[in-house]
Amino acid sequence: MTLAESWDRYAVGSKPRRTTNARGETTWLNWTQYPDHGPNERVLGPVAGRSVLELGSGVGSNLAHLVTLGATGVGVDVAPAREEKARQEWGHVAGLQFRTAEATAFLAATSETFDVVLSIFGAVWFVDPEKLLPLVRARMATGGILAFSHLPPGSQAPRPGKAGMRHDHTPDEWVHILGSHGFGDVNATVLAPPQGAEVATMLVRAVAS
Numbered sequence: 491m492t493l494a495e496s497w498d499r500y501a502v503g504s505k506p507r508r509t510t511n512a513r514g515e516t517t518w519l520n521w522t523q524y525p526d527h528g529p530n531e532r533v534l535g536p537v538a539g540r541s542v543l544e545l546g547s548g549v550g551s552n553l554a555h556l557v558t559l560g561a562t563g564v565g566v567d568v569a570p571a572r573e574e575k576a577r578q579e580w581g582h583v584a585g586l587q588f589r590t591a592e593a594t595a596f597l598a599a600t601s602e603t604f605d606v607v608l609s610i611f612g613a614v615w616f617v618d619p620e621k622l623l624p625l626v627r628a629r630m631a632t633g634g635i636l637a638f639s640h641l642p643p644g645s646q647a648p649r650p651g652k653a654g655m656r657h658d659h660t661p662d663e664w665v666h667i668l669g670s671h672g673f674g675d676v677n678a679t680v681l682a683p684p685q686g687a688e689v690a691t692m693l694v695r696a697v698a699s
C-alpha cells in the first residue's frame with residue numbers, strides 16, 4: 491500500500507470536528523487531540539497578512555481558521571480524500587488552497603515562501619526531520635515561525651501512522667534538532683492533558699534564523 495493509500499484509509503476512520511467549539515465559534519485552532527484544550531493560534535503570533543503553510547492539513551479546519559484571521563493558507567496533505575473533504579468544507583474561503591502532495595515532495599518542488607509553517611499531529615511527526623527540516627527552512631522567510639504538535643515520546647495512546655513512522659522527540663531533542671537546521675528561539679513544551687485524560691501533547695515553536 492502506498493503512503494497516500496494508507497493515509498486515505500486512516501481518513502475514513504477519522505471523526506469529523508464539531509461545527510462549533512465551547513465558545514460557540516465556527517472556526518478555531520486546536521494544537522491537541524482534546525476539544526477546547528491548550529493554547530490557540532496566538533502561539534504563531536499575528537497571522538494577518540502572512541503566508542501560512544500547513545503540512546498534513548487533514549480536513550483543513552485549523553488552517554481555515556488562520557485564513558479567516560487574514561492569513562493566506564496552503565494546506566498540503568498526502569491523502570487525496572483529505573483534499574476532497576477540505577475543499578467541501580472550506581472551498582468557499584478566499585485565500586485558502588489545498589494540495590494533495592507528500593510534504594517533502596511539495597517543499598522540494600515549490601518556489602513559494604512562507605512566513606508561518608505549522609503541522610498539527612501532521613507531516614512533521616511522520617517524516618524524518620533530517621529530511622524535512624532543511625526543505626522547510628529553505629521555503630521560509632528569516633524570522634518566520636515553525637510550530638507543530640505531536641504525542642510525546644513513549645506515549646501509549648492509540649496512534650496514527652505505521653509503527654516506526656513517528657518521529658516524536660523530547661523537548662531537549664527538538665531544541666538540538668531544530669538548532670542544527672537553521673531554527674532558533676525554540677520553545678518545546680509538554681502540555682498536560684485535561685482532567686480525566688492521560689496523554690499529554692508536545693507543542694514546539696521555533697523561529698527561522
Ligand SMILES: C[S@@+](CC[C@H](N)C(=O)[O-])C[C@H]1O[C@@H](n2cnc3c(N)ncnc32)[C@H](O)[C@@H]1O
Nearest residue numbers: 497546547548567568569592593610612613616
Ligand atoms: C493525524 S492526521 C492530522 C490531521 C490534521 N492536522 C488534524 O489535526 O486533524 C495526520 C495527517 O498528516 C497527513 N500526512 C502524513 N504524512 C504526510 C506526509 N509525509 N506528507 C503530507 N501529509 C502527510 C495524513 O494524511 C493526515 O491527514
